[in-house]
Amino acid sequence: MIPLRHYRQELELRHTFRLARGASDVRQTLVLELEHEGLVGLGEAAPIERYGQDCDSVARAVETMAQRLTPPLAYDSSVVSVAVPGEPAAEAAMDMALCDLAGKRLEAPLYELMGIDPSQTPVTSFTIGMDTPEAVAKKVQEAGEYEVLKIKMGSDEDREILEAVRGVTDRPLRVDANEGWTLEGAQSRLEWLASMGVELVEQPLPAGQLEEMRELRRLSPLPLFADESVHRAADIPRLAGAFDGINIKLMKCGGLGEARRMIAVARAHGMQVMLGCMVESSLAITAAAHLSPLVDHVDLDGNLLIVDDPFVGVTVKGGRLVLPEEPGLGVRLRG
Amino acid sequence: MIPLRHYRQELELRHTFRLARGASDVRQTLVLELEHEGLVGLGEAAPIERYGQDCDSVARAVETMAQRLTPPLAYDSSVVSVAVPGEPAAEAAMDMALCDLAGKRLEAPLYELMGIDPSQTPVTSFTIGMDTPEAVAKKVQEAGEYEVLKIKMGSDEDREILEAVRGVTDRPLRVDANEGWTLEGAQSRLEWLASMGVELVEQPLPAGQLEEMRELRRLSPLPLFADESVHRAADIPRLAGAFDGINIKLMKCGGLGEARRMIAVARAHGMQVMLGCMVESSLAITAAAHLSPLVDHVDLDGNLLIVDDPFVGVTVKGGRLVLPEEPGLGVRLRG
16 A cells, blocks of 8 residues: 545636536646655546546545555556456546656656647647627637637527627637537538638537448548547447547546546547646646647647636747756646 | 667577467567666567568667657656557557666656556466477477466367376466367367366467357357457457456557556456467566566566677566566576
8 A cells, every 4th residue: 555645635727617518717726746656646536427536536546546556656557457357547646646746757748758848738738718799708818828719609699609709819720519409400500601701610510420430530620539439448439430539638537547548549630639637727738738749639628617727837838849958747836 | 859779689599489370590689778867768679570560660660759758758658649550569668668668767766656466476377389299299398487377279289288297297378370270170178178187278260250259258168368359448348248358469459558558447347367478578578577466477588588688677486477676577688
């Protein structure tokens, strides 16, 4: 057993977060401190309610995993061998903590351990949550240096929202439909979105509708990305032909190791890769950012959507991610 | 441009190497010394004649790659960006040298940078080349501590050779047919091999015969592994259903980075993974051995088949690979 502490942190949202599935003002995540050889590895879990997870289930899962861990700690293999089924956010937090420990042990940033070139980070998009057309237009103006905007859709006001956005900016747009459309309605929406300068659309149909997705993709003028349809690497082969790309999130897949495997599998199938997130502090966002030079599109803005981020790590300069040079994840408590 | 030296080394074979495609007593490989920040990264290329490569073409390719390299050197991404098409052995040598440099820079063994648990190395098989039945039986007796033997087949004497092996050992056997069979002949051979305690068969049919392989796999009592049919990660999706597993070789795929991606892709397709080699010194064999904890079967004996191995690195204890603990690849010139 490796000594583990964990605690909850409340993340207050800048704007009430409206999605096709509901709204909220505050999110809870669980922070881990895994201690080994005099060093502390940090991790963060943002449980996904939709899949029956909460901070309690995550806390139980990380305790079980810490009990199962035995040295030597190998950041790419240890999590796989101790994982608790059904708790990928817990697995992701433990994976991050092991990555952080490995980097601190070798006194080098995680990207260097992994052989990743930190100068190749892409621009990150900034998410505009669902709201009234007026409020959405205001949020766009606040998005400042971000070169790409992501618009959450799935309501009856989709057209008005997008028109409001286009009224205030000509930046490239990505649209996340969050499973909110039907095959019948999706085709004309996609054509209209293409005419509005949208560059890609995430998860237009509900996760289970793979046959419908194949049909939609044949007709779509825009690249279609899987989000709810893809969790881990083994999901990807059956998505080839149904989607043009995948959105990888650490909280869905169980950590950086699985995320890298997913990138490899998507590439082998000629699919594009986006790196996304949940509402998370700079701890988990920075962990994901270390992989960003390996992907095509980055949507790592969970930490930008909250007030009083408890952690400091990755920053954004000219819309591009800047990885911290400190050992491990390069994350520390603010202040 | 990163300073690079390279030289040829002659590897004399213990036994004349007979394959379905020919025989030879000596192999040439190219050794690289890549210099950066006062450190030297080592790599080795074993060109594959079948694919039109030799030490001259490898030398030209590594010089081109060294000219294209610019700091920061990132061992997982730099090779991809400078690779010369059609020269995977050169790419593998450059990849190794970058891995070696990265480990030496952080003063840690490569497996630790990669987050791989060195205690999980599998047993390695020992290859018995094609020869007369009497000579094969003698080679088996020399195979000492190796728990698994690999028999090269593809001649008219296949039955006599295997019976001679079974006459002197009850160890598990793997068979490599090196594309030597036909669909018609393969089925009865496979049934007979299964009855002789063979655990898997590599590349029974020529590389291009994928439809025939699908048919053979439906009838086969033994797992069938792709060797000549698979080079890189992007080859794997179309092999699912035609093979049960793949044999990854650094000289075919272009290095450790691509090898890891191949492992991920094969796993996502539910396929098994073997790590193989060409005739190579302990330099390239050790590089591959760092990945061995990630695979199911290991056939890394290229350095055991030669006299006067110029390098020292990975060793074998009780048939199992033992990774060196020195920084980087952990390889040095002998003596």
